[in-house]
Amino acid sequence: MSSLNGSVTIPEGFTALEKRSGFLRNCGEFFVHDEQPILAVRLQAHHLNYVHIAHGGFLATVADSAFGVILRRQSKSQTVALTVNLNIDYIGPVREGDWLEAHVEVLKNGGTFINASCLLKVGARLVLRANGVFTTWKGKTPCT
Amino acid sequence: MSSLNGSVTIPEGFTALEKRSGFLRNCGEFFVHDEQPILAVRLQAHHLNYVHIAHGGFLATVADSAFGVILRRQSKSQTVALTVNLNIDYIGPVREGDWLEAHVEVLKNGGTFINASCLLKVGARLVLRANGVFTTWKGKTPCT
Amino acid sequence: MSSLNGSVTIPEGFTALEKRSGFLRNCGEFFVHDEQPILAVRLQAHHLNYVHIAHGGFLATVADSAFGVILRRQSKSQTVALTVNLNIDYIGPVREGDWLEAHVEVLKNGGTFINASCLLKVGARLVLRANGVFTTWKGKTPCT
Amino acid sequence: MSSLNGSVTIPEGFTALEKRSGFLRNCGEFFVHDEQPILAVRLQAHHLNYVHIAHGGFLATVADSAFGVILRRQSKSQTVALTVNLNIDYIGPVREGDWLEAHVEVLKNGGTFINASCLLKVGARLVLRANGVFTTWKGKTPCT
Numbered sequence: 001m002s003s004l005n006g007s008v009t010i011p012e013g014f015t016a017l018e019k020r021s022g023f024l025r026n027c028g029e030f031f032v033h034d035e036q037p038i039l040a041v042r043l044q045a046h047h048l049n050y051v052h053i054a055h056g057g058f059l060a061t062v063a064d065s066a067f068g069v070i071l072r073r074q075s076k077s078q079t080v081a082l083t084v085n086l087n088i089d090y091i092g093p094v095r096e097g098d099w100l101e102a103h104v105e106v107l108k109n110g111g112t113f114i115n116a117s118c119l120l121k122v123g124a125r126l127v128l129r130a131n132g133v134f135t136t137w138k139g140k141t142p143c144t
Numbered sequence: 145m146s147s148l149n150g151s152v153t154i155p156e157g158f159t160a161l162e163k164r165s166g167f168l169r170n171c172g173e174f175f176v177h178d179e180q181p182i183l184a185v186r187l188q189a190h191h192l193n194y195v196h197i198a199h200g201g202f203l204a205t206v207a208d209s210a211f212g213v214i215l216r217r218q219s220k221s222q223t224v225a226l227t228v229n230l231n232i233d234y235i236g237p238v239r240e241g242d243w244l245e246a247h248v249e250v251l252k253n254g255g256t257f258i259n260a261s262c263l264l265k266v267g268a269r270l271v272l273r274a275n276g277v278f279t280t281w282k283g284k285t286p287c288t
Numbered sequence: 289m290s291s292l293n294g295s296v297t298i299p300e301g302f303t304a305l306e307k308r309s310g311f312l313r314n315c316g317e318f319f320v321h322d323e324q325p326i327l328a329v330r331l332q333a334h335h336l337n338y339v340h341i342a343h344g345g346f347l348a349t350v351a352d353s354a355f356g357v358i359l360r361r362q363s364k365s366q367t368v369a370l371t372v373n374l375n376i377d378y379i380g381p382v383r384e385g386d387w388l389e390a391h392v393e394v395l396k397n398g399g400t401f402i403n404a405s406c407l408l409k410v411g412a413r414l415v416l417r418a419n420g421v422f423t424t425w426k427g428k429t430p431c432t
Numbered sequence: 433m434s435s436l437n438g439s440v441t442i443p444e445g446f447t448a449l450e451k452r453s454g455f456l457r458n459c460g461e462f463f464v465h466d467e468q469p470i471l472a473v474r475l476q477a478h479h480l481n482y483v484h485i486a487h488g489g490f491l492a493t494v495a496d497s498a499f500g501v502i503l504r505r506q507s508k509s510q511t512v513a514l515t516v517n518l519n520i521d522y523i524g525p526v527r528e529g530d531w532l533e534a535h536v537e538v539l540k541n542g543g544t545f546i547n548a549s550c551l552l553k554v555g556a557r558l559v560l561r562a563n564g565v566f567t568t569w570k571g572k573t574p575c576t
Contacts, residue, residue, distance in 0.1 A: 023199035026170065026190040046170040050212070051281060055167035056227040057205025064200040068193075083200040084545060085517040085565055087375040088230045089403050089421055091396050107407075107414055108379050112544075112567065113516060115377050115417060117405070119395075126395055129403060131419055133377055133517055133565070135544065137195060228401060229373040229421055231519040233547050233565055235540050251551075251558055252523050256400075256423065257372060259521050259561060261549070263539075270539055273547060275563055277373055277421070277521055279400065311487035314458065314478040334458040338500070339569060343455035344515040345493025352488040356481075371488040374520045425483060 011099065014040055017069065024065055027058065032069055037104040039066035043096050054094035063088060063118050063130035066102035071114060071134065074106065080137035081114055092127040094120075100127070155243065158184055161213065168209055171202065176213055181248040183210035187240050198238035207232060207262050207274035210246035215258060215278065218250065224281035225258055236271040238264075244271070299387065302328055305357065312353055315346065320357055325392040327354035331384050342382035351376060351406050351418035354390035359402060359422065362394065368425035369402055380415040382408075388415070443531065446472055449501065456497055459490065464501055469536040471498035475528050486526035495520060495550050495562035498534035503546060503566065506538065512569035513546055524559040526552075532559070 010016075014031040017024070017039070024030060027047070031040045041047075041062060049055035064083060071081040094100055100122055107115040113133050120128035154160075158175035161168070161183070168174060171191070175184045185191075185206060193199040208227060215225040238244055244266055251259040257277050264272035298304075302319040305312070305327070312318060315335070319328045329335075329350060337343040352371060359369040382388055388410055395403040401421055408416035442448075446463040449456070449471070456462060459479070463472045473479075473494060481487035496515060503513040526532055532554055539547040545565050552560035 019194075021193040021199055022190045023192060023202045027201075046166045048167060049165040050163075051224055055165055055205070056208040056212075056230065057171075057201065058167045060204035060208065060230065060232075061199070061201025064204065068200075080195055083232075083234050085234070085377075085519075086200065086204065086230075086232045087419065087517075087519060088204075088227075088232075089373075089419065090227050090229070091401075091403055107417060113379075115379055117417065129395060129405065129419065131375065131377065131417065229375075229521075231373075231375060231563060233517075233563065235545075235547055251561060257523075259523055261561065273539060273549065273563065275519060275521065275561065307482075309481040309487055310478045311480060311490045315489075334454045336455060337453040338451075339512055343453055343493070344496040344500075344518065345459075345489065346455045348492035348496065348518065348520075349487070349489025352492065356488075368483055371520075371522050373522070374488065374492065374518075376492075376515075376518045376520075378515050378517070 037070040040101045043098045067132050070104040081134040082137050085133040087131045089129045098122045181214040184245045187242045211276050214248040225278040226281050229277040231275045233273045242266045325358040328389045331386045355420050358392040369422040370425050373421040375419045377417045386410045469502040472533045475530045498536050499564050502536040513566040514569050517565040519563045521561045530554045
């Protein structure tokens with residue numbers, strides 16, 4: 001049911017995200033499901049806010065990163081999606097030690113915009129709903 | 145026109161934010177204007193995304209934290225505002241070295257909800273617009 | 289496959305919405321599915337905007353009304369849900385004659401807020417995604 | 433201080449909106465300020481919801497139309513702005529007889545997207561905050 005990655009216990013089917021931007025690296029370890037469109041993270045003390053639940057900005061980071069990772073994986077040309085609009089409803093608290101999963105659903109991809117939504121869950125409990133509008137990055141190829 | 149705080153040059157009128165949650169500490173130094181409702185940060189490499197501009201999640205963190213810091217400063221009883229909804233439009237890129245300011249405006253405070261909006265700027269250039277709906281934290285007093 | 293209601297042809301399983309507010313009556317006939325959480329409308333000329341597709345305000349009206357109708361039907365005490373935040377992504381055009389369905393999903397109901405999302409579709413084609421945060425109306429019982 | 437337009441009393445400086453889409457005509461009379469970026473309407477019974485305050489869909493219509501009217505007036509080429517995302521916070525009730533003004537501010541115009549925000553007020557009282565992301569209509573010229 002679980003394996004060990006550094007000090008973080010992770011469920012089966014997830015692999016540590018290797019290619020990470022500077023900000024994500026600074027936020028700690030992230031995990032992506034091998035088949036399903038899910039990004040996950042184990043909540044740690046450096047993800048919390050002033051009242052000891054997950055910081056709203058960290059949860060927004062998880063949602064925005066989940067969109068980016070899943071859209072890139074689904075794209076043949078590895079294009080980068082830029083966020084145009086991000087809308088987030090905070091529904092329930094996330095606490096230290098929780099295994100937090102971001103389930104992404106791409107609603108439309110192909111025209112000028114990409115529309116996707118994302119549910120953040122701890123087990124079966126819904127804690128956040130995010131919705132994003134994206135456009136394809138037209139700039140030079142990113143250096144890793 | 146500027147003073148030195150660690151390795152970060154900051155404009156006059158800003159003071160380093162001392163009380164920071166675990167997540168904000170992990171994101172680096174933040175600065176708050178002594179009189180105006182502004183939270184600011186100097187962009188560093190660990191704030192960037194995959195194409196070397198500020199990560200959408202980091203910018204969401206700046207906006208959400210600006211709301212929190214300014215609402216707390218304006219509150220007599222130091223109540224904590226919990227984010228119910230956060231809506232963000234990404235308008236322009238922010239790059240390493242940029243001095244990023246989040247200007248908060250509280251639209252309504254007093255009923256069940258608090259409504260506030262926030263503009264993120266680099267100099268006069270608008271880079272993000274955020275809007276938040278908040279409710280007052282009813283839980284026990286946060287430990288610092 | 290269809291029945292006739294006034295001059296509007298409607299699919300089986302839908303019944304005309306009887307209890308309508310002044311604004312909905314002014315917008316024309318609406319239909320609710322007998323079992324599924326769906327509000328529907330046949331697009332007519334007086335629903336269109338300046339470029340002859342459905343007006344963004346009308347589509348917002350369909351989404352907001354769908355939330356209201358379905359939340360009321362699911363509520364034992366016939367409580368009225370007041371909209372706190374409504375977020376809408378316009379994904380594709382809707383044209384005169386289209387049968388437009390609003391499929392509502394209640395994500396959370398029971399605390400201070402109700403969270404629900406809604407997809408507007410013409411056949412299998414997704415044309416709009418809406419998301420709402422609601423709170424329960426504490427005022428006096430509405431007169432019909 | 434006021435003049436008479438049909439049965440609706442309107443403040444000075446406002447002129448009835450002549451070019452209206454099918455949906456706006458169906459919603460009644462709208463007024464635009466001769467100099468300032470304001471769309472206005474006098475609330476009537478056919479704008480109300482089930483609990484006798486302005487219907488959320490009607491208020492969304494006022495905001496979306498205000499964006500459209502003001503963006504078109506500020507555009508040299510009379511281009512039509514299509515709504516990509518509309519985010520609305522409902523802040524206070526609007527009642528029959530209220531003179532409702534939608535004050536538009538264009539935050540950015542020139543690139544792929546147009547960003548604008550809008551405050552709805554009854555006198556000095558803020559009742560709604562809307563935010564929109566728009567893109568320029570690339571289709572054929574609309575017929576009036």
